[in-house]
Amino acid sequence: MTEAPLQKDYFTVAFYNLENLFDTFDDKHTHDEAFLPNSEKKWTEKRYRKKVRKLGYAISKIGSKTTKHYPSIVGLAEVENKLVIDDLLQSKFLKDKPYDYVHYDSPDERGIDVAMIYDTTVFEVINSEVFPLDLFDEDGSRDYTRDILLVKGTLNGETLYIIVNHWPSRRSGVEESEPTRLLASSKVIEIVKKVKLNDLNAKIIVMGDFNDGPLDKSIKQLTQQEDLYNPMEKLKSFARGSLSHRRQWNLFDQILFTTNFFEYKKGSHSFSKANIFDEEFLRQYKGKFKGNPFRTFVGRKYKGGYSDHFPVYIHLKRS
Numbered sequence: 001m002t003e004a005p006l007q008k009d010y011f012t013v014a015f016y017n018l019e020n021l022f023d024t025f026d027d028k029h030t031h032d033e034a035f036l037p038n039s040e041k042k043w044t045e046k047r048y049r050k051k052v053r054k055l056g057y058a059i060s061k062i063g064s065k066t067t068k069h070y071p072s073i074v075g076l077a078e079v080e081n082k083l084v085i086d087d088l089l090q091s092k093f094l095k096d097k098p099y100d101y102v103h104y105d106s107p108d109e110r111g112i113d114v115a116m117i118y119d120t121t122v123f124e125v126i127n128s129e130v131f132p133l134d135l136f137d138e139d140g141s142r143d144y145t146r147d148i149l150l151v152k153g154t155l156n157g158e159t160l161y162i163i164v165n166h167w168p169s170r171r172s173g174v175e176e177s178e179p180t181r182l183l184a185s186s187k188v189i190e191i192v193k194k195v196k197l198n199d200l201n202a203k204i205i206v207m208g209d210f211n212d213g214p215l216d217k218s219i220k221q222l223t224q225q226e227d228l229y230n231p232m233e234k235l236k237s238f239a240r241g242s243l244s245h246r247r248q249w250n251l252f253d254q255i256l257f258t259t260n261f262f263e264y265k266k267g268s269h270s271f272s273k274a275n276i277f278d279e280e281f282l283r284q285y286k287g288k289f290k291g292n293p294f295r296t297f298v299g300r301k302y303k304g305g306y307s308d309h310f311p312v313y314i315h316l317k318r319s
Helices: 045-061 082-089 174-198 217-225
Strands: 010-021 073-079 099-103 113-119 123-131 148-155 158-166 204-209 243-245 248-250 253-258 269-276 312-318
Touching: 010 045, 010 158, 010 204, 010 253, 045 082, 073 082, 073 158, 073 204, 082 099, 082 113, 099 123, 113 123, 113 148, 113 158, 123 174, 148 174, 158 174, 174 204, 174 217, 217 253, 253 269, 253 312
Parallel strands: 010 073, 158 204
Antiparallel strands: 010 312, 073 113, 099 113, 123 148, 148 158, 204 253, 243 248, 269 312
16 A cells, blocks of 8 residues: 655644643642642653653644644643753654744743744744733632733744634633633734734634633634634534543634635645544543543543643645
């Protein structure tokens, strides 16, 4: 059987929640106590290195069936700091890839941030900035969460804007926490408007773990107010998603983009397809949760897997 030819004009843009990629050192300014060698989870150097290696392998394979190539751009969630990104990019399956990254420390209480890695041979960063989410508890005190990252750069010479998100969780209940994600959605709309003010025909990609699905209000707000297309609406099904909770699939990990990615112009990039990267090796291979994402931990129990999320991706085709 002959291998499919290399698709030189296809480029993968992906997003991956890495599920608590913490180093093994205690950061006095954050709540990272659960991920230390002497914690209940026994987060040792050996376990950390294994996770980093496995995540590196997964990232290197996203979208490669079509492109025969590693992804050009990958948004990341749940990275603790620059050290873990450096270790990820120096791990076995990524160290020979020309990746660099954009990362800012956010004020999140657990110390987890968003970031973006990119292939320096095809993508060049022009500038980047972060936007904080101003959330407050009932007593009026500040509730610190992840910033939203905006990166402006050129993919093969064409200017793109990437917005990377990790919106507040549903831990306190879906309805109770919904206002926080609606605020995050409004902040993204504000960022998109700001970008378009300076670049009327800006090509914008909005990616992240939104902790809401394609049909929830916060995501619908993006598609209805800012001319954003969400290809993930067609991917969600009873039997498929990017994460599973209580035996139900959710598609909280999504990539949306401005509709000018449907335009075909010489030298520009247009949308080709979207998918969930749920390959067999990323799945739980036995037991009652067979088929679910193969996680690092289930509660305090160490499983040695990748993440509790599958990556998602889109292919862009250069005309």
